Amino acid sequence: MTKNGKISDAVIRRLPKYYRYLGDLLKNGINRVSSNELSKLTGFTASQIRQDLNNFGGFGQQGYGYDAKNLRDEIGKIMGINNNYQVIIVGAGNIGQAVANYAGFYEEGFEVKALFDKNPKLMGLKIRDLEIKDIDDLPEYLREVHVDIGVICTPKEVSQNVANILISNGIRAIWNFAPTDIKVSENIAIENVHMNESLYTLAYYYKNKKEIN
Amino acid sequence: MTKNGKISDAVIRRLPKYYRYLGDLLKNGINRVSSNELSKLTGFTASQIRQDLNNFGGFGQQGYGYDAKNLRDEIGKIMGINNNYQVIIVGAGNIGQAVANYAGFYEEGFEVKALFDKNPKLMGLKIRDLEIKDIDDLPEYLREVHVDIGVICTPKEVSQNVANILISNGIRAIWNFAPTDIKVSENIAIENVHMNESLYTLAYYYKNKKEIN
């Protein structure tokens, strides 16, 4: 925790990992876990894990450790998992369709309500019972239906423009798959996924490990 | 640069961003750029940019700045972009197909050579002229064909197992889309994409910005 009381991004990005490994433990019938055991699973140090968790409160018990179920629930609450989010996807190409089809999200409260595209060939096509709608109808749709998260799966040339449309119609969270950094104001949540940067990073390490070995 | 001479992961992950923005500049006919201008584009400080670049050599010129074309080429060389990588995808579901279809990668030297799946219904189906092959034929395929990068798009239950098969048949770079942390030995390059963690992080920030506003 920094002095202004805000929790650092690095901490936030470790929370999903704790959440996931705790889920694995529970599935295996383990309902008690120490920071040391979590360390072995996650690869983070026990000290760091305790520090991270204590940003949000004392979830453990001295001499015992953490109750896995309770800790997982608490982390879920902190992150807002299972809160039920209304999601729309803009761009119904490969990535848009893959996101729409990814069942895992539905189980955790992320509900895709609609897909939009500008390609007339896709219009009316159904993905998971959802008809692909015309992107021109997007502003009107947003005026009528509450949407929490807008997923951008368009080409990069129009991604910022799409984001602007989403935001000016009330959306406050954007998950961006276009290979650009979408710029938003302070009050909007954004995640730029950047698969391409991930691939380049992989290529770098591949190249360099080869040179070493 | 740390004292052992290894360049930190944080630096490596900024390189693709430099590469991309330099490409944008060139496309706009701009072929000279200062660290200060790059700072405005990327959001990193000019000082950090100069530090980052000087891990790899002095690409700039005092009083002038950087030649955009040259700098982009150098960064491309450092990361190994355009080196031509032979890629296979294991798991030909939504994500696997989306990756296979993503044209951007082809332009940058990443060439998908084959898709594998265990679902008999998908067998023989064609994605971008590539027939989906039986996963049972994977080891034999790898003995015959050189592959640089294995992309894992399977369910999480089998992802580690698939990684082991890939590695034991000579693959040294893995791009993992399954929501797990695949464990590999030191000499193997791995990128765990973790879209689910990205989504949870988005949910966290969305929730917290709402509370603040």
Add this chain to the structure above:
DNA sequence: TAGATTGTTAATCGATTAACAATC
């Protein structure tokens, strides 16, 4: 030459790790 901007060293800041008293 004067002005601009790099390359690089030094200072600062924040994140991680270590240590240990508190306590279950």
Add this chain to the structure above:
DNA sequence: TAGATTGTTAATCGATTAACAATC
């Protein structure tokens, strides 16, 4: 109670930022 393990403070480490001499 003794042993275990947290919560938390202090120490360390590394990454970022600031500053400026070098130089184009």
